[in-house]
Amino acid sequence: MKILVLGGTRFFGIHMVEALLHAGHDVTIATRGNAKDYFGDRVKRIIVERTNAESMKRAFEGKHYDVVIDKLAYSSNDVRIAMDAVDCDKYIQMSSTAIYEPKTINTREDDFDGTKNPVIWCSRQDFPYDEIKRQAEKALWQEYADRKWLAVRYPVVLGKDDYTGRLKFYVEHVINEKPMYIDNVDYQMSYIRSDEAGRFMAYLVDKDITGAYNGASAGTISLREVINYVEEKTGKKAVLVEKEAMDIAKDRTTQTGSDNDSPAVDTAPYNGDPEFSINTDKAKALGFEFTDIHDWIYELIDYYISESEND
Numbered sequence: 321m322k323i324l325v326l327g328g329t330r331f332f333g334i335h336m337v338e339a340l341l342h343a344g345h346d347v348t349i350a351t352r353g354n355a356k357d358y359f360g361d362r363v364k365r366i367i368v369e370r371t372n373a374e375s376m377k378r379a380f381e382g383k384h385y386d387v388v389i390d391k392l393a394y395s396s397n398d399v400r401i402a403m404d405a406v407d408c409d410k411y412i413q414m415s416s417t418a419i420y421e422p423k424t425i426n427t428r429e430d431d432f433d434g435t436k437n438p439v440i441w442c443s444r445q446d447f448p449y450d451e452i453k454r455q456a457e458k459a460l461w462q463e464y465a466d467r468k469w470l471a472v473r474y475p476v477v478l479g480k481d482d483y484t485g486r487l488k489f490y491v492e493h494v495i496n497e498k499p500m501y502i503d504n505v506d507y508q509m510s511y512i513r514s515d516e517a518g519r520f521m522a523y524l525v526d527k528d529i530t531g532a533y534n535g536a537s538a539g540t541i542s543l544r545e546v547i548n549y550v551e552e553k554t555g556k557k558a559v560l561v562e563k564e565a566m567d568i569a570k571d572r573t574t575q576t577g578s579d580n581d582s583p584a585v586d587t588a589p590y591n592g593d594p595e596f597s598i599n600t601d602k603a604k605a606l607g608f609e610f611t612d613i614h615d616w617i618y619e620l621i622d623y624y625i626s627e628s629e630n631d
Contacts, residue, residue: 321345321346321386321387321525321526322345322346322348322384322385322386322387323340323345323346323347323348323385323386323387323388323389323525324348324349324350324380324385324387324388324389324406324408325337325340325347325348325349325350325388325389325391326350326351326370326388326389326390326391326392326393326402327349327350327351327370327390327391327392327414328349328351328389328391329349329351329355329356329357330355330481330483331477331479331481331482331483331514332477332479332481332514332515332517332518333391333518334357334358334481334518335514335515335517335518335519336389336391336517336518336519336521336522337349337359337363337518337522338518339518339519339522339523340522340525341359341362341363343522345525346364347359347362347363347364348363348364348365348366348385349363349364349365349366350365350366350367350368350370350379351365351366351367351368351370352367352368352369352370353365353367366379366380367379368380370392370398370401371397371398371401371443371444372401373401373404373405376401376402376404376405376406377404377405379405380405380406380407383406383407384407384408385406385407385408385409386408386409386410386525387408387409387410387411387412387525388402388406388408388410388411388412389412389414389521389525390402390411390412390413390414391414392414393413393414393456394444394449394452394453394456395442395443395444395446395452395453395455395456396439396440396441396442396452396455396456396458396459397441397442397443398443398444398456399413399456399459399460399464400441400459400463403459403463403464403467409468410468410469410470410525411460411464411467411468411469411470412469412470412471412472412521412524412525413456413457413460413469413470413471413472414472414474414521415453415456415457415471415472415473415474415532416449416450416453416473416474416475417473417474417475417510417534417536417596417598418449418450418453419432419450419453419454419457419473420432420596421454422594422596423475423593423594423596423598424594424596425508425595425596425597426597426599427534427596427597427598427599428534428599428601429473429531429532429533429534429599429602432454432457432532434457434458434460434461434462434471434532435458435461435462437458438458438462439455439458439459439461439462439463440455440458441455441459442455457471457532468530469530470524470529470530470531470532470533471531471532471533472520472521472524472532472533472535473532473533473534473535473598474512474517474534474535474536475509475510475511475512475536475596475598476509476511476512476590477511477512477513477514477517478511478512478513478514478617478620479513479514479515479620480514480620480623481514482514484589486589486590487546487620487621487624488624488627488628489586489588489589490543490546490547490550490588491546491550491621491624491625491628492624492628493558493559493586494547494550494551494554494556494557494558495550495554495556495625495628495629496556496628497556497557497558497559498559498584498586499559499560499561499584499585499586500558500559500560500561500585500586500587500588501560501561501562501563501585501586501587501588501591502543502560502588502590502591503563503588503591503592504543504590504591504592504593504594504595505542505543505544505547505560506542506543506544507542507543507593507594507595507596508540508541508542508595508596508597509540509541509542509543509590509593509595509596509597510536510537510540510596510597510598510613511536511537511541511613511617512535512536512537512610513537513611513616513620516535516537516610516611517535520535520603520608520610523606523608524606527606529606533602533603533606534598534599534600534602534603535598535600535603535610536597536598536600536610537610537611537612537613537616538600538610538611538612538613539612539613539614540596540597540613541613541614541617543588543590546617546621547560549618549621550621550625553621553622553625554625554629561585
């Protein structure tokens with residue numbers, strides 16, 4: 321199949337492109353050209369400004385693709401620009417489980433109704449991340465219902481190649497015994513491994529399906545379990561700060577301009593997330609099986625422990 325990937329040069333996008341190439345697809349990647357990739361002559365390349373409608377139209381005029389995989393569709397305007405500029409048989413949008421209001425235990429695809437309330441045409445800076453992703457999906461449900469499209473929803477993606485350093489935050493703070501404020505330390509939550517996130521998107525290109533599909537590792541884990549594992553492996557002790565102490569530290573910093581009287585307290589990356597799990601029955605019905613989180617998360621934590629201890 322002739323496949324266009326908007327993005328795809330970092331994190332799980334790399335795994336996705338590799339899986340597409342392994343399956344024998346003809347792959348073109350479209351980016352601004354700023355990030356180096358390692359695909360060599362196995363892919364074609366197009367330089368384009370993704371958020372500029374005229375740039376997109378010029379880049380893809382007269383071209384047809386069997387499938388477009390859009391890893392850069394953050395907002396409804398992004399979706400509209402891609403749909404108007406690229407001629408394709410199927411469009412796959414990289415969505416997010418952040419669209420669920422709220423995420424709950426056993427969150428299913430129909431927990432978000434993309435036809436409810438009119439779409440708001442917006443850009444990436446107009447709303448917080450969760451809302452712009454909702455509007456991106458609403459554009460598909462409401463404005464492009466006659467087109468063949470998929471929305472793939474992932475929770476937080478983790479892996480050795482994770483450039484965000486969010487899981488690494490917890491490991492480093494335990495090892496260095498740095499104070500951190502976590503508001504959901506005992507909540508069970510879902511994640512997905514980066515290579516599986518890439519492989520699942522590649523898996524979907526030749527499936528005769530439409531609509532939304534969740535992807536997530538089987539099982540859940542709490543941050544308490546992560547922290548306890550790091551403590552046991554390193555002999556260090558996590559310094560967890562209650563909200564009251566966090567507020568006092570902030571007030572002291574505001575009043576004095578410094579917090580020399582007490583160590584800085586860092587706010588944890590996943591604060592604000594509820595307890596939730598992501599149902600992947602629809603993906604399983606297609607024949608795709610995600611690994612259990614407990615089969616890979618501790619190896620990843622070991623990797624971050626080793627990195628932190630060697631710094």
